[in-house]
Amino acid sequence: xxxxxxxxxxxxxxxxxxxxxxxxxxxxxxxxxxxxxxxxxxxxxxxxxxxxxxxxxxxxxxxxxxxxxxxxxxxxxxxxxxxxxxxxxxxxxxxxxxxxxxxxxxxxxxxxxxxxxxxxxxxxxxxxxxxxxxxxxxxxx
Amino acid sequence: xxxxxxxxxxxxxxxxxxxxxxxxxxxxxxxxxxxxxxxxxxxxxxxxxxxxxxxxxxxxxxxxxxxxxxxxxxxxxxxxxxxxxxxxxxxxxxxxxxxxxxxxxxxxxxxxxxxxxxxxxxxxxxxxxxxxxxxxxxxxxxxxxxxxxxxxxxxxxxxxxxxxxxxxxxxxxxxxxxxxxxxxxxxxxxxxxxxxxxxxxxxxxxxxxxxxxxxxxxxxxxxxxxxxxxxxxxxxxxxxxxxxxxxxxxxxxxxxxxxxxxxxxxxxxxxxxxxxxxxxxxxxxxxxxxxxxxxxxxxxxxxxxxxxxxxxxxxxxxxxxxxxxxxxxxxxxxxxxxxxxxxxxxxxxxxxxxxxxxxxxxxxxxxxxxxxxxxxxxxxxxxxxxxxxxxxxxxx
Numbered sequence: 313x314x315x316x317x318x319x320x321x322x323x324x325x326x327x328x329x330x331x332x333x334x335x336x337x338x339x340x341x342x343x344x345x346x347x348x349x350x351x352x353x354x355x356x357x358x359x360x361x362x363x364x365x366x367x368x369x370x371x372x373x374x375x376x377x378x379x380x381x382x383x384x385x386x387x388x389x390x391x392x393x394x395x396x397x398x399x400x401x402x403x404x405x406x407x408x409x410x411x412x413x414x415x416x417x418x419x420x421x422x423x424x425x426x427x428x429x430x431x432x433x434x435x436x437x438x439x440x441x442x443x444x445x446x447x448x449x450x451x452x453x
Numbered sequence: 454x455x456x457x458x459x460x461x462x463x464x465x466x467x468x469x470x471x472x473x474x475x476x477x478x479x480x481x482x483x484x485x486x487x488x489x490x491x492x493x494x495x496x497x498x499x500x501x502x503x504x505x506x507x508x509x510x511x512x513x514x515x516x517x518x519x520x521x522x523x524x525x526x527x528x529x530x531x532x533x534x535x536x537x538x539x540x541x542x543x544x545x546x547x548x549x550x551x552x553x554x555x556x557x558x559x560x561x562x563x564x565x566x567x568x569x570x571x572x573x574x575x576x577x578x579x580x581x582x583x584x585x586x587x588x589x590x591x592x593x594x595x596x597x598x599x600x601x602x603x604x605x606x607x608x609x610x611x612x613x614x615x616x617x618x619x620x621x622x623x624x625x626x627x628x629x630x631x632x633x634x635x636x637x638x639x640x641x642x643x644x645x646x647x648x649x650x651x652x653x654x655x656x657x658x659x660x661x662x663x664x665x666x667x668x669x670x671x672x673x674x675x676x677x678x679x680x681x682x683x684x685x686x687x688x689x690x691x692x693x694x695x696x697x698x699x700x701x702x703x704x705x706x707x708x709x710x711x712x713x714x715x716x717x718x719x720x721x722x723x724x725x726x727x728x729x730x731x732x733x734x735x736x737x738x739x740x741x742x743x744x745x746x747x748x749x750x751x752x753x754x755x756x757x758x759x760x761x762x763x764x765x766x767x768x769x770x771x772x773x774x775x776x777x778x779x780x781x782x783x784x785x786x787x788x789x790x791x792x793x794x795x796x797x798x799x800x801x802x803x804x805x806x807x808x809x810x811x812x813x814x815x816x817x818x819x820x821x822x823x824x825x826x827x828x829x830x831x832x833x834x835x836x837x838x839x840x841x842x843x844x845x846x847x848x849x
Contacts, residue, residue, distance in 0.1 A: 314580075335716035336715050336716045337700070338713040340709075340710045340713075341709060347716075349716050352716065370602070372596075372597055372601050372654075374652060375652070376571070379570065379571045380588075384592075393592070397704050403715055404713050404714035408591060408593060408601075417653045422608035
């Protein structure tokens with residue numbers, strides 16, 4: 313579904329973007345066609361791992377079950393999850409993601425340091441869909 | 454300066470959940486606008502429809518859909534899709550035809566029958582569609598983004614949920630005075646605070662509903678208006694339909710990430726602010742000249758953001774402007790005198806047209822109990838998915 317958006321396990325888990333060799337703009341989700349900076353003559357787009365840690369730009373949660381194509385089991389009671397928009401300093405980009413399960417908005421603050429970890433978006437008997445989650449840096453798994 | 458076009462007629466179908474098709478709402482609004490203009494449908498040389506993507510294939514060709522319902526008469530036809538900015542871009546298409554002499558009279562129509570609950574992307578496995586991806590990968594609904602913006606304002610400027618609630622209180626009081634609004638009851642801050650949290654910190658009454666509705670305008674060249682006996686019509690002086698500039702550093706619907714500012718400095722102003730500035734520059738008019746503004750209050754917190762983006766106050770001062778009463782009826786610069794989306798709900802292709810209907814009635818002095826005394830200049834602002842945003846500036 314989101315081929316080559318992230319890689320690795322455990323502490324080696326990273327989001328993957330691409331970076332323009334000419335103007336150093338970073339793209340996530342990855343841009344493999346042409347650099348989108350209109351002032352750039354256009355360089356090679358090279359795959360780069362994004363910074364593992366960043367700071368919370370903002371956050372919210374989802375108290376109602378999102379509609380399809382989000383996949384959730386309608387038989388189970390809805391468990392809200394938090395969503396965090398994270399500012400990565402080196403890349404100067406903000407990336408949205410779900411918080412790790414169990415983290416609520418009460419645990420979060422704008423400016424707090426978070427790190428990216430692998431997570432499970434959904435699973436059925438045949439497939440597990442993996443994704444990225446943001447986790448407050450002082451929380452250990 | 455590119456010249457004015459006249460607003461000869463404005464019409465709406467009342468908004469609500471009526472359970473009928475969008476064609477019915479659109480044609481009712483069109484007939485009302487034609488009657489208001491004192492024109493027959495057969496007098497119209499061009500029709501521009503703002504598209505709905507609901508209702509299946511006919512929705513993508515709204516101009517012809519409305520023309521058929523009104524009776525084929527050979528008019529020039531166009532259909533415009535620009536998400537929430539569809540209506541404003543339909544107005545812009547009509548204006549371009551009038552200014553270029555392609556038509557003397559243009560009918561602009563937008564209508565929708567919206568589903569209940571969250572908006573969602575079209576069906577299927579659509580891995581190349583950012584709108585599909587944000588739902589599938591993150592479960593990020595529209596209120597997710599509104600919640601992020603609201604929380605960010607709280608952290609940066611000290612806005613409170615009570616400030617946000619006061620936007621709803623203001624807009625509900627105005628909607629109560631508007632016969633076309635879906636919600637016509639006043640709402641108290643306590644009722645907002647007692648409603649369920651949807652996307653922290655925003656509650657159900659902080660977020661606009663989905664609605665059925667329709668709105669239409671009859672626009673003409675100034676020369677036709679004079680011949681028609683409208684010596685001093687409401688005039689559209691500017692329509693801004695700009696894209697963002699790279700790098701767009703505010704997380705926007707439906708994106709999962711912003712552009713990176715690593716390779717190019719961010720622009721001096723945000724996308725939303727550039728929408729209004731483009732309209733001001735085209736009209737040669739500034740925020741200090743405005744009598745009223747109609748903005749997309751998709752959430753209460755977002756209305757405060759628009760105050761700043763429109764230049765009604767400085768950055769971070771939106772809540773202060775609201776607390777002073779400046780944006781209420783009787784204040785220095787009333788915002789959403791119509792009741793806003795808080796009172797109407799979203800009928801996507803119609804709402805930007807409905808904003809111009811409200812400007813028209815206000816600038817004519819026909820707005821009844823919600824009339825802003827001596828209104829001379831009005832601005833609308835909206836923003837849709839995928840880098841669409843528009844503003845319409847009208848004068849009398």
